Amino acid sequence: MAKDTDKYAVIETGGQQYAVREGEVHKIAKLEGEAGSKVEFDKVLLVNDGGTVKVGKPTVENAKVTAEVLEQTRDKKITVFKFKRRKKYRKKTGHRQDVTYIKITNIA
Numbered sequence: 001m002a003k004d005t006d007k008y009a010v011i012e013t014g015g016q017q018y019a020v021r022e023g024e025v026h027k028i029a030k031l032e033g034e035a036g037s038k039v040e041f042d043k044v045l046l047v048n049d050g051g052t053v054k055v056g057k058p059t060v061e062n063a064k065v066t067a068e069v070l071e072q073t074r075d076k077k078i079t080v081f082k083f084k085r086r087k088k089y090r091k092k093t094g095h096r097q098d099v100t101y102i103k104i105t106n107i108a
Helices: none
Strands: 007-013 016-021 025-029 038-041 044-049 053-055 065-074 078-084 089-095 098-107
Touching (some): 007 038, 007 098, 016 025
Antiparallel strands (some): 007 044, 065 098
């Protein structure tokens, strides 16, 4: 995954955790903000800044990850199919989740 000299962090947003590095693009659950705006993540669970690992209890104090919103869009459609055998019951629906693409700019 990562070399000891890489700078990375683990953040939490939308009830999920993401391992992020500077310059990476991630697809996460919908955040407020237009394309081009800046977003800060305060829930930083772990920071590795080139060999020194800081693990939070539950979060690392004074740690922030800054990102830029690239795009607000919707994910691929998933099909939900309910079926009960021998009862002539079939129900087919779909769902598209709102997502945000972000680019990590700074880990501090």
